[in-house]
Amino acid sequence: MAVDLSYCVVNTNGREFLRACLAAIEATHPVGVEHEVLVLDNASTDGSAAAVRALGGEIELIERERPMGKAENDSLLMERARGRFCLLLNEDSELRPGATAVLMAALEDDPAAAAATPQLLDANLSPYPCAWRFPGVGTALTGALFLHRWTTVQSTGKQTRRVDWAQSSALMVRREAAAEIGFMDPDFFVYYDECDFAKRLAEAGWHELFVPAAAAVHHNQLSTDLAAGLPRIVEFHRNRDLYVRKHGGRAAALAVRVLTAWSYAVRALAATVIPGEPAEVYRAHARQALFPARGAGIRERAAG
Numbered sequence: 232m233a234v235d236l237s238y239c240v241v242n243t244n245g246r247e248f249l250r251a252c253l254a255a256i257e258a259t260h261p262v263g264v265e266h267e268v269l270v271l272d273n274a275s276t277d278g279s280a281a282a283v284r285a286l287g288g289e290i291e292l293i294e295r296e297r298p299m300g301k302a303e304n305d306s307l308l309m310e311r312a313r314g315r316f317c318l319l320l321n322e323d324s325e326l327r328p329g330a331t332a333v334l335m336a337a338l339e340d341d342p343a344a345a346a347a348t349p350q351l352l353d354a355n356l357s358p359y360p361c362a363w364r365f366p367g368v369g370t371a372l373t374g375a376l377f378l379h380r381w382t383t384v385q386s387t388g389k390q391t392r393r394v395d396w397a398q399s400s401a402l403m404v405r406r407e408a409a410a411e412i413g414f415m416d417p418d419f420f421v422y423y424d425e426c427d428f429a430k431r432l433a434e435a436g437w438h439e440l441f442v443p444a445a446a447a448v449h450h451n452q453l454s455t456d457l458a459a460g461l462p463r464i465v466e467f468h469r470n471r472d473l474y475v476r477k478h479g480g481r482a483a484a485l486a487v488r489v490l491t492a493w494s495y496a497v498r499a500l501a502a503t504v505i506p507g508e509p510a511e512v513y514r515a516h517a518r519q520a521l522f523p524a525r526g527a528g529i530r531e532r533a534a535g
Contacts, residue, residue: 234265236335237314237406241304242322243273246282248450253286255325261332267291269308274298279322298533300420302428305399309409317404323450324401327352330445334403337391337442345408345437346429348397349445350386356448362386362394362441365430366423366475368483371490377497386441394441396429401447408437420530423470430478461515466528468519492521 238256242249271293272280283292309317330349337347351361362385364370373382385394412431415424429439475484495517502508
């Protein structure tokens with residue numbers, strides 16, 4: 232039986248975050264909207280799957296035997312979903328009251344909108360950027376000139392607006408549009424998967440929305456400790472380079488590498504004299520931006 236909305240949650244060793252995410256879904260779900268909850272456990276070893284089963288109810292649990300990429304996991308959930316809309320959620324995302332209803336209304340009001348993002352908030356409930364212009368030489372140049380915040384970030388203002396692409400930590404997707412383009416590209420293990428998704432949607436005539444009247448907390452778990460964060464740095468720059476090569480070509484990808492490495496190198500230099508700034512992390516970003524194919528990322532770590 233078809234439903235209006237499918238909550239699609241991907242979890243990787245985030246048991247306590249997952250419990251909070253599911254509790255927020257239950258607490259904020261709009262009355263009268265037929266829905267289902269699907270949880271994909273990405274081969275967690277912390278008892279996450281058992282915690283979901285202990286909740287009972289009608290949660291559909293999909294258990295991976297080995298870790299897979301975010302794009303592949305989100306695609307599986309959307310393929311399995313019965314809802315007209317799929318609300319993609321990371322396990323460390325918590326919907327705020329009213330968010331789901333507002334996002335659904337935005338998509339209902341704009342039939343050409345394929346996806347809608349709420350304003351993402353950090354753990355202190357402060358808003359942070361969650362939608363941007365598509366990456367390319369132009370955005371890399373403005374980044375090198377440190378104008379990124381004013382020229383590339385699109386999650387600004389108090390009114391619903393069109394954006395190029397949005398973070399998928401809490402992203403409501405029109406399933407019809409996602410199916411039309413074959414869902415997400417599994418070549419993007421994590422990072423830039425939602426950007427490539429939005430680009431392909433745009434090429435098919437769809438667009439995305441930033442809906443600031445809706446909000447969700449995203450407990451960003453990235454570490455500034457280089458030993459813990461290096462695989463994420465590798466994966467981030469590898470997939471940015473993959474995106475630019477796929478949609479802009481090799482020459483554009485080379486230009487983006489150089490410009491991005493420059494911007495991080497300048498930050499690293501400044502961090503040597505600014506207390507509390509992670510100079511070592513910025514240097515790692517600069518090296519990886521220039522040579523994105525080297526090193527082991529999250530994909531390799533997941534493969535064991």
